[in-house]
Amino acid sequence: MAILLPLLLFSVTISTVSPAPTKPDTFKPPDNYLIDCGSSSQTTLPDRRTFSSDSSSSQYLKYDGREINVHDQSAKVPLPIYKSAKVFNAKATYSFHVTKPGWHWVRLHFNPVKNNEFKLDETKFSVVACNTLVLLHEYTPKAIEMQEYLMNVTTPNVNIVFSGEKDSPAFVNAIEVVSAPDMLIPEHADALFPVGKKVDGMTRFSFQKMYRLNVGGGEIGPGNDTLGRHWDTDRKYQKVQSGAKSVSIAPNVVTYLEGGSPLIAPPTVYASAVQMGNSETSSPNFNVTWQFDLDHSYPYLVRLHFCDIVSKSLNELYFNVYVGGKIAVSALDLSTVTGGLSVAYYKDLFVEASLVSNPFLVQIGPLNEPIGTKNAILNGVEILRINNSVNSLDGVFGADGRSVTGPSRGTVAAVGFAMMFGAFAGLGAMAVKWQKRPQDWQKKNSFSSWLLPLHAGDSSFMASSKTSLGSKKSAFYSSTMGMGRYLSFAELQEATKNWDSNSIIGVGGFGNVYLGVLDDGTKVAVKRGNSQSEQGIHEFQTELQMLSKLRHRHLVSLIGYCDENAEMILVYEYMKHGSMRDHLYGKNLPAISWKQRLEMCIGAVRGLHYLHTGAASAIIHRDVKSTNILLDENFIAKMSDFGLSKDVGMGEAHVSTAVKGSFGYLDPEYFRKQQLTDKSDVYSFGVVLLEVLCARPAIDPALPREQVNLAEWAMQWKRKGLLEKIIDPHLVGHINPESMNKCAEAAEQCLSEYGVDRPTMGDVLWSLEYALQLQDQGNTEEGSNGPGSCLANGAPLAPAVDNRPVTTPAQASENPAEVQVIEEHSGTAMFAHHANLNSR
Numbered sequence: 001m002a003i004l005l006p007l008l009l010f011s012v013t014i015s016t017v018s019p020a021p022t023k024p025d026t027f028k029p030p031d032n033y034l035i036d037c038g039s040s041s042q043t044t045l046p047d048r049r050t051f052s053s054d055s056s057s058s059q060y061l062k063y064d065g066r067e068i069n070v071h072d073q074s075a076k077v078p079l080p081i082y083k084s085a086k087v088f089n090a091k092a093t094y095s096f097h098v099t100k101p102g103w104h105w106v107r108l109h110f111n112p113v114k115n116n117e118f119k120l121d122e123t124k125f126s127v128v129a130c131n132t133l134v135l136l137h138e139y140t141p142k143a144i145e146m147q148e149y150l151m152n153v154t155t156p157n158v159n160i161v162f163s164g165e166k167d168s169p170a171f172v173n174a175i176e177v178v179s180a181p182d183m184l185i186p187e188h189a190d191a192l193f194p195v196g197k198k199v200d201g202m203t204r205f206s207f208q209k210m211y212r213l214n215v216g217g218g219e220i221g222p223g224n225d226t227l228g229r230h231w232d233t234d235r236k237y238q239k240v241q242s243g244a245k246s247v248s249i250a251p252n253v254v255t256y257l258e259g260g261s262p263l264i265a266p267p268t269v270y271a272s273a274v275q276m277g278n279s280e281t282s283s284p285n286f287n288v289t290w291q292f293d294l295d296h297s298y299p300y301l302v303r304l305h306f307c308d309i310v311s312k313s314l315n316e317l318y319f320n321v322y323v324g325g326k327i328a329v330s331a332l333d334l335s336t337v338t339g340g341l342s343v344a345y346y347k348d349l350f351v352e353a354s355l356v357s358n359p360f361l362v363q364i365g366p367l368n369e370p371i372g373t374k375n376a377i378l379n380g381v382e383i384l385r386i387n388n389s390v391n392s393l394d395g396v397f398g399a400d401g402r403s404v405t406g407p408s409r410g411t412v413a414a415v416g417f418a419m420m421f422g423a424f425a426g427l428g429a430m431a432v433k434w435q436k437r438p439q440d441w442q443k444k445n446s447f448s449s450w451l452l453p454l455h456a457g458d459s460s461f462m463a464s465s466k467t468s469l470g471s472k473k474s475a476f477y478s479s480t481m482g483m484g485r486y487l488s489f490a491e492l493q494e495a496t497k498n499w500d501s502n503s504i505i506g507v508g509g510f511g512n513v514y515l516g517v518l519d520d521g522t523k524v525a526v527k528r529g530n531s532q533s534e535q536g537i538h539e540f541q542t543e544l545q546m547l548s549k550l551r552h553r554h555l556v557s558l559i560g561y562c563d564e565n566a567e568m569i570l571v572y573e574y575m576k577h578g579s580m581r582d583h584l585y586g587k588n589l590p591a592i593s594w595k596q597r598l599e600m601c602i603g604a605v606r607g608l609h610y611l612h613t614g615a616a617s618a619i620i621h622r623d624v625k626s627t628n629i630l631l632d633e634n635f636i637a638k639m640s641d642f643g644l645s646k647d648v649g650m651g652e653a654h655v656s657t658a659v660k661g662s663f664g665y666l667d668p669e670y671f672r673k674q675q676l677t678d679k680s681d682v683y684s685f686g687v688v689l690l691e692v693l694c695a696r697p698a699i700d701p702a703l704p705r706e707q708v709n710l711a712e713w714a715m716q717w718k719r720k721g722l723l724e725k726i727i728d729p730h731l732v733g734h735i736n737p738e739s740m741n742k743c744a745e746a747a748e749q750c751l752s753e754y755g756v757d758r759p760t761m762g763d764v765l766w767s768l769e770y771a772l773q774l775q776d777q778g779n780t781e782e783g784s785n786g787p788g789s790c791l792a793n794g795a796p797l798a799p800a801v802d803n804r805p806v807t808t809p810a811q812a813s814e815n816p817a818e819v820q821v822i823e824e825h826s827g828t829a830m831f832a833h834h835a836n837l838n839s840r
């Protein structure tokens with residue numbers, strides 16, 4: 001059971017978001033045409049929008065037939081615009097001048113109004129917009145219906161042409177043509193079906209709203225949505241209602257990320273959610289499922305809205321999101337992507353519905369792993385149909401009479417091989433599919449071909465890589481990169497029993513970590529990049545760059561990698577005994593002795609000291625915590641999850657100012673000043689020392705308020721000189737008080753308010769070595785066997801820990817030529833930082 005690597009359980013990185021430059025919360029549409037067709041006077045709706053009348057000689061209508069307006073004033077209708085309609089028995093064109101090209105809503109309202117002349121519920125007609133886009137084909141509205149479209153208008157006018165089929169009349173009750181903000185539709189989207197496709201040029205497409213749900217909340221009318229949208233409730237789409245539970249908060253608590261905006265969805269959408277009901281069981285294991293009926297001949301844009309309104313603190317909630325039965329976001333970690341609670345977040349997916357089974361499912365469910373609370377949430381869903389290849393949103397015929405032919409009636413299902421730059425989704429299926437591609441194709445499209453060369457100074461490589469995709473020049477020769485050996489995808493597939501979920505030993509935003517056995521019997525940890533992770537590919541690059549530079553006995557080593565089929569897989573030394581934290585608390589593993597704890601800490605410090613001083617340029621780990629200290633089969637401690645410069649050579653200066661790290665370990669000075677130094681790692685390590693002494697998490701929200709933050713709480717006791725009152729009960733009576741004091745002092749220094757007052761890692765190393773000596777001396781009668789000697793269960797007690805006395809920090813820097821490379825297990829936490837520490 002001790003095979004667990006540090007699960008993401010506790011190992012999560014937050015990134016606080018600097019105050020957002022104010023994005024417009026409201027949008028004033030340059031074009032705003034609202035027409036109540038057939039009405040003799042203008043109509044003001046309860047939401048205060050006023051629709052103008054067009055009963056006679058409308059300036060917008062070009063129509064050669066007889067003018068026919070029908071009314072049913074006694075009709076019981078939700079809105080007065082449904083009382084009247086304009087009926088055409090010849091082709092009719094509404095034409096609206098466009099003051100600003102770009103996105104426009106077109107909303108068409110229909111109600112087959114009862115009248116003496118026409119049976120409107122038996123009509124059949126077509127509607128074409130801008131001469132090219134088919135909105136409706138052979139359409140017969142049987143009841144009140146509103147069709148909403150979103151189109152990027154590039155023509156000077158929006159023309160909407162109604163034409164009846166054969167002798168049938170056409171009609172319409174109301175028309176809206178209203179400008180919409182650009183941000184609604186992204187330029188690119190990641191596809192889940194077909195998996196891995198990157199869809200470019202989304203702005204060429206036109207959209208029709210199929211579903212727009214305020215999940216867990218009430219209906220939102222156009223008057224309460226800045227863009228006049230209507231949000232339906234989700235109940236009727238839920239499959240098993242008993243499993244789900246609604247939850248809501250006050251909408252004014254919801255905040256938006258930098259670059260986000262309530263125009264995407266109003267706060268009321270994010271303020272309610274459906275979560276897993278757990279009244280029956282404390283550990284629910286099911287999905288909450290919504291099902292939708294979709295015409296499978298179109299592609300769709302599926303937009304999922306999330307906002308963590310259920311957690312009490314950060315890093316409690318991780319869950320899976322499935323779309324069309326396939327994993328869409330694995331281990332979604334809202335704390336990390338948003339840096340806070342109640343922060344709005346959304347995810348777009350392109351779905352070619354011909355590749356999805358019916359009904360179309362959106363599901364959320366808990367992780368298989370015992371991580372965080374067993375819960376999952378969803379706040380909103382939008383499903384927008386995308387026009388097909390003949391530019392129609394209804395039927396197989398284009399406005400020019402062309403028809404969709406061929407086996408796939410939607411967009412070309414063939415993968416547009418532009419799937420670089422992190423456009424990964426549902427890797428499993430992709431692997432199977434792409435396995436069959438010819439070798440040459442794989443080469444050209446493997447990520448390494450654009451990822452490399454790894455020269456950090458080459459600031460242009462992100463930009464240039466795109467164009468050099470197919471170029472042979474960028475071929476990847478691992479042997480020169482010091483990255484371990486190349487492993488084929490097939491080999492890794494076998495090693496992990498075809499990515500068996502039982503082999504998963506770690507889960508992170510970046511992807512899963514599997515336990516694998518290579519054919520020579522070597523156990524390895526296989527980290528498979530999850531392209532759904534926003535952090536994904538960029539960090540993968542960074543990690544690879546670091547990998548080639550760092551080698552140390554106390555850094556977890558890389559064995560190999562695989563980049564076949566655009567996979568991002570790194571294979572590491574398997575750290576049999578998991579994280580140090582697991583041996584301290586939470587896992588019911590046998591307690592470890594003080595001496596062993598010190599030895600582990602010393603190993604970690606050596607690794608960190610090497611990072612700070614040993615490599616060519618200084619590296620700041622940025623996420624020092626007990627889950628990132630891993631133990632091999634001999635209980636030798638090694639740092640993992642580090643070394644990841646995000647900015648050097650990549651021209652992303654902002655990264656250096658965004659505060660990243662883990663809650664409870666974060667250097668307050670770094671937080672204030674947004675300047676990262678190696679002393680931030682020192683601070684975090686101070687927290688680790690307290691964890692080691694007290695055997696409890698850095699943050700434990702379950703405790704009384706004053707105890708929640710370990711650093712604050714323990715330092716209070718330390719100042720009172722009563723630290724022994726709160727240390728791990730397993731240590732009481734087995735810890736040499738002087739040794740404990742030495743360690744506690746070191747922790748206190750590490751936690752100094754100002755970085756300049758904190759020791760270097762070299763100093764910490766010295767203190768811990770000294771504490772170890774004190775413990776050894778104090779324990780000579782007893783031997784060094786504390787209560788933790790049972791830990792081993794026969795395993796050797798860290799005989800190989802390198803505890804040569806170290807007199808100066810310089811000496812402590814171990815031989816960099818020892819071939820050991822960096823490792824990262826938890827995936828979300830790759831935030832080490834590269835910096836020039838000369839100023840230190």
Ligand SMILES: *[C@@H]1O[C@H](CO)[C@@H](O)[C@H](O)[C@H]1NC(C)=O
Pocket residue numbers: 102103152153154182203204
């Ligand atoms: C609309 O489409 C045109 C042509 O494809 C494109 O140049 C323009 O950027 C699009 N507009 C918006 C707002 O995306």
Ligand SMILES: *[C@@H]1O[C@H](CO)[C@@H](O)[C@H](O)[C@H]1NC(C)=O
Pocket residue numbers: 046047220221222223224
């Ligand atoms: C907007 O929301 C308020 C409060 O929830 C509600 O009373 C009102 O009817 C809503 N208005 C519209 C037009 O939906």
Ligand SMILES: *[C@@H]1O[C@H](CO)[C@@H](O)[C@H](O)[C@H]1NC(C)=O
Pocket residue numbers: 285286287322324325326327363365
């Ligand atoms: C949730 O749904 C997905 C996809 O349909 C499925 O693979 C998974 O097994 C389901 N999980 C549970 C707990 O039912």
Ligand SMILES: *[C@@H]1O[C@H](CO)[C@@H](O)[C@H](O)[C@H]1NC(C)=O
Pocket residue numbers: 204205206299386387388389390391392410411412
């Ligand atoms: C939608 O129509 C546009 C314009 O004709 C076209 O470029 C695009 O490919 C169509 N969309 C799809 C998914 O085929």
